[in-house]
Every structure is written in C-alpha cells, then in structure tokens.
Amino acid sequence: MESPKKIAHVIGGVNNDALRFGLQGVKSDIVGSHPLESSYESQKKSQEATKKTIIAHTFGAALPLKMDMDRQILSRFQRPPGPIPSSMLGLEVYTGAVDSFGFEDYLNDPRDSETFRPVDFHHGMEVRLGISKGPVPSSFM
Numbered sequence: 001m002e003s004p005k006k007i008a009h010v011i012g013g014v015n016n017d018a019l020r021f022g023l024q025g026v027k028s029d030i031v032g033s034h035p036l037e038s039s040y041e042s043q044k045k046s047q048e049a050t051k052k053t054i055i056a057h058t059f060g061a062a063l064p065l066k067m068d069m070d071r072q073i074l075s076r077f078q079r080p081p082g083p084i085p086s087s088m089l090g091l092e093v094y095t096g097a098v099d100s101f102g103f104e105d106y107l108n109d110p111r112d113s114e115t116f117r118p119v120d121f122h123h124g125m126e127v128r129l130g131i132s133k134g135p136v137p138s139s140f141m
Contacts, residue, residue: 052064052067055067070094071091071094071095074088074090074091074094075088075091077090077091080121080124080125080128
C-alpha cells in the first residue's frame, strides 16, 4: 500500500531557488511542525463539519452552502503584494477568529523581525497572475 503523501521530484526547477526563497526542507513538506498541530487541525475540521450539519438540520441545506460561498469570497479578497500585508479582516470576522487571541498573534510575527524585507511588488504580482513560474515567498501572503 502506497503512502498518501509523495515527494515531488523536481531537479533544477524554480522550486529549488535557495538564494531567492531560502532553504527548504523535505520533511516540512511531508510532516507538520509538531504532532499536536495535526490533531488540532483535525479537531478543528470535525468541529466545523458538526457545526455545518447542525445548521443544515436547523435552517435547511441552503444555508451551509451560502456560508461556504461567503467564506470563499472573503478568502480571495487580498491586497496586492507590498509593504501593507493582507489582514483578511472580513474572513476573520465572518469565522469568529477575530475574537480569539492565540499565540500567533503576539509571538514570532515575521514582519516584526529586523531582517524582514517586503516582497518585490512586481515579482509578487507576476506570481499571482501566473506570468512568473517562481514559488511564492513566505512573506507574500
């Protein structure tokens, strides 16, 4: 039986541009950063599925579909790449994430680092529009 996760075999491709996008490890593509992270994500998905079924039983099948469409629309709205990052405030308000204050809100924000450089606007837009084949840097979104 094959494993569900496979390592992409790219030789000499743009994905290996370590000077522009930094060093990348193969392990981080396969395994999460911590064992609790996968359990947290699966618990979060099961809570969302349970919430959708409760809403479907209570208000009808059309409301969860409308909620999914609204979530997709709000997740696509972003600023162009540059010095002001996208905050996704509309999506956070819609999902209720604006009320929670997690450790990611005050620890290790890459924009607070002294070595942080904003993404080149032109390269970011070329990647977003599909003109450039380069991967999106981590500070792009």
